[in-house]
Amino acid sequence: MRDSPGARLRALMAEGMAFAPFVFDGLQAKLAVHAGFRAVYMTGFGTAASYGLPDMGLLGRAEMSANAARIAAAVDVPVIADADTGYGDETSVGHTVRVYERAGVAAMHIEDQEWPKRCGFLDGKTVIPSNEMVKKVQAALAARSDPDFVIIARTDAYAPNGWDDAMERARIYREAGADLVFVDGLKRPQEVHAAARDLAGIPQVLNSLFLTPDEAQELGYRLYIHIGTLMRHVASFRDSLDELQTTGRIVLGEGDDSVKPITRLLSGE
DSSP states (O other): OTTSHHHHHHHHHHHSOEEEEEEOSHHHHHHHHHTTOSOEEEOHHHHHHHTTOOSSSOSOHHHHHHHHHHHHHHOSSOEEEEOTTOSSSHHHHHHHHHHHHHHTOSEEEEEOBOSSOOOTTSSOOOBOOHHHHHHHHHHHHHHOSSTTSEEEEEEOOHHHHOHHHHHHHHHHHHHTTOSEEEEOOOOSHHHHHHHHHHTTTSOEEEEESSOOHHHHHHHTOSEEEETHHHHHHHHHHHHHHHHHHHHSSOOOOTTOOOHHHHHHHHHTO
């Protein structure tokens, strides 16, 4: 399976670092590839938002994996996908891995939150004991049919339990066999630097707005998922709606015809 999605993602990380923008549908994924990105990240926050829902565990495995499959079918680059808590105990996690593999994604991350989970940047999160998460990580590893399929263990322990517990959990999950670890909730540049320092030598995922790809790679991060595209998308669409409601028109610029380029992109021309 050397040319599997997971193998392609591992090859990108072997070159230095994979850099993936947040996307939640096929058009966004195609636009990302057209812009030159060599991987994309299916955001759970964005997927829930596309249903008009908050990222608070209101979607399950079926909705999330279906969206992952649509995105993976739209592009040829590796797709990293949010799989929340794995949707149950270790048996459920194993099933989730098999479903996500069939969806065609290269990697998935599971987190150590209690269910129903909450978006990583929201208050009020609680986490399961680390030994329960270890069972989930081990079940995920045992369930994959492609050894190159990337299993990412995310910890949300920083906000509820503090820095030391988050760092210890990341080390434990790596020792359990996770391909990468993901410390979520790093809200300040100094926290991003501290995680790189305290987990030196452990391959990490970074979700941030603060660093350039070169800076993240220099700190040792192996995969950088960037939420900025999602935030810009929401702000731009909201402003466009305000403009349309206020003025009755959308000014795209002289001679701008955005329909034709998008149609060409979708048709592969």
